[in-house]
Amino acid sequence: MPGTKGDSMLRKLWKDDEGATAVEYGLMVAAIAAVIVVVVFSLGGRVNTAFQTVDTTIGSHQPAAQ
DSSP states (O other): OTTOHHHHHHHHHHHOOHHHHHHHHHHHHHHHHHHHHHHHHHHHHHHHHHHHHHHHHHHHTOOOOO
């Protein structure tokens, strides 16, 4: 039954790529989030050490109590 209403709806859905674009954006956001998580975990220790060093340096240079 070519030319039926259902046939034209299937063709319209087949050509519609708006949903695919949304899925692609979702995959990009997920990939970016994964990269951020990896970077935070890999640099977290270094940043913590740097803050501890600054804290120790500032703490050792406190003026004497009066």
